[in-house]
Amino acid sequence: DAGITQSPRHKVTETGTPVTLRCHQTENHRYMYWYRQDPGHGLRLIHYSYGVKDTDKGEVSDGYSVSRSKTEDFLLTLESATSSQTSVYFCAISDFDRGLTEAFFGQGTRLTVV
Amino acid sequence: GDSVTQMEGPVTLSEEAFLTINCTYTATGYPSLFWYVQYPGEGLQLLLKATKADDKGSNKGFEATYRKETTSFHLEKGSVQVSDSAVYFCALTSLSSNTGKLIFGQGTTLQVKP
Numbered sequence: 001d002a003g004i005t006q007s008p009r010h011k012v013t014e015t016g017t018p019v020t021l022r023c024h025q026t027e028n029h030r031y032m033y034w035y036r037q038d039p040g041h042g043l044r045l046i047h048y049s050y051g052v053k054d055t056d057k058g059e060v061s062d063g064y065s066v067s068r069s070k071t072e073d074f075l076l077t078l079e080s081a082t083s084s085q086t087s088v089y090f091c092a093i094s095d096f097d098r099g100l101t102e103a104f105f106g107q108g109t110r111l112t113v114v
Numbered sequence: 115g116d117s118v119t120q121m122e123g124p125v126t127l128s129e130e131a132f133l134t135i136n137c138t139y140t141a142t143g144y145p146s147l148f149w150y151v152q153y154p155g156e157g158l159q160l161l162l163k164a165t166k167a168d169d170k171g172s173n174k175g176f177e178a179t180y181r182k183e184t185t186s187f188h189l190e191k192g193s194v195q196v197s198d199s200a201v202y203f204c205a206l207t208s209l210s211s212n213t214g215k216l217i218f219g220q221g222t223t224l225q226v227k228p
Contacts, residue, residue, distance in 0.1 A: 031214050042118075042203055042218035043158075050213065058215065090157060096214025101146040101165060101207055103216055105158040 003027050006091050006106040013113055019078040021109050023091030025071075031094045032074040033058075033103065034066065036087040043090060049074055081113045116141040116211075120204050120219035127194055127226050135189040135222045137178075137204035145206040147171075147180055147187040148216070152201045161189075161202070194226045 003026030013019050023032060031050055035043040035058075045058030047066040055066050063085060065077045078085055088110050094103040121136040139145065146165045150158040162171030167182035176191045187204060204219040 033215060035216075040220055042220045043205075043216070044218070045215050048213060048215055056213075092158075092216075094214045096207075101214070102148060102160050102163055103207075103214065104160070105150075107157045 004091060004093055004104060004106040006089075006109050008109060009107065010110045011112070013081050013111070015082060015113055016080050019081050019111065021076045021089055021091075021111070023074045023076070023106060025074075025093050027093060027095075027104075028071060029093040029095045029104075030071075030098075031096050031103075032068065033092040033094075034064075034074070034076045035090045035092060036060065037090060037108070038087050046076065046089075078111075081111075083113050085111065086113045087111060116145070116206060116208050116217045118204050118206055118217055118219040120202075120222050123221070124223040124225055127224070129196055129226055129228050130193045131226075133189070133191040133194045133198075133224070135202055135204075135224070137187045137189065137219060139185050139187065139204075139206050141185075141206055141208050141217075143208060144182075145208045147178070148205045148207070149176070149178055149187070149189050150203040150205060150218075152203065152221075154200070158203065194224070196226045196228055199224055199226045 005024045033048040034046040049055045049068040091106040092103040149161040151161045162173040164171040164180035170179045205216045
């Protein structure tokens with residue numbers, strides 16, 4: 001299994017509070033991604049990173065920010081959580097530019113905003 | 115933009131039945147195609163992949179063939195087991211995007227009954 005750890009695994013938070021989810025990898029992969037999983041939508045990309053301090057938006061980035069200060073860590077922040085951000089969040093890594101087209105996923109973080 | 119369409123679920127089969135889950139895609143260029151599987155409470159695992167037309171990906175008795183003429187990547191298994199019960203996602207990554215990001219179908223839930 002690829003070395004990807006997400007924390008926390010479960011979180012309940014109140015509307016309007018900030019929340020940070022962490023993804024840690026031990027594979028030294030350049031690319032890291034945050035997806036959210038919702039019924040009927042599959043997984044949708046929130047943000048991704050192609051290197052330290054290099055990030056870009058995905059298709060559902062509104063209300064989210066990310067940071068990557070080290071190769072191994074990719075943080076997802078909800079600045080002011082809303083009920084629509086209740087979801088399961090997955091981190092993924094890949095070495096896309098070295099010819100490995102597949103991505104490897106963490107175990108997920110179930111976030112509930114009440 | 116790029117997209118993936120999967121057959122609606124849930125799919126309910128008896129053990130040892132034949133499985134087909136349909137997947138079609140829209141993409142510019144020549145994407146790589148994937149099937150991921152998600153067991154209850156877990157993250158996504160790569161099941162199989164194909165990177166060019168007419169390639170056949172296979173793993174654990176599952177197969178899928180990259181059909182460029184029909185833009186399809188249908189998942190098949192000759193004899194399903196109860197342990198195959200899971201959610202299956204078809205996905206693509208487009209080399210032209212140069213990011214490795216995945217575009218997912220909405221997922222198909224498979225339930226296999228003894």
